[in-house]
Amino acid sequence: MFTSVGGNRETESGFTSPEESEHAPSADASHQLPYRVLLVDDDGRTRQLVREILENYTDVTIVGHAADGREAVALAIKHKPDVILMDIALPYLDGIEATHCIKSVCPRTVVVCLTGDFSPTKYSAMRTAGAAAFVCKSQVLAIHDMIMYALGKWTEL
Helix, strand or coil: CEEECECECCCCCCCCCCCCCCCCCCCCCCCCCCEEEEEECCCHHHHHHHHHHHCCCCCEEEEEEECCHHHHHHHHHHHCCCEEEECCCCCCCCHHHHHHHHHHHCCCCEEEEEECCCCHHHHHHHHHHCEEEEEEHHHHHHHHHHHHHHCCCCCCC
């Protein structure tokens, strides 16, 4: 399941256009590719799978990996990534709190929630914390599409 956040104006497909999303960065034609991505998941196999998927694309590069929320905040401050793929269930500091902390110091960083257990409660909490989009881990093969969508670069709406 994919979904994106944009106020209360979601389309029937679950997507909100990048122009409507309050969390999507402005389309900045001067941005230098590749987009910098931070992977945050406590499961090393998931991090490795996402990395292997994204390595097939030239417009993204992985700048770091974090296995817990505290490490995610520290790496976000250090690397200032364009996108963070954030799991919710993390040790020490969960993905919701980590997203809130990151968005307060890196407001232009786009957070995409990567979750194995999608629920309305978690969706609402991540949305409030500042997540721009959500991808269930069962849909991880389409993670590049969601990153581009969250960045406002979606071309196939």
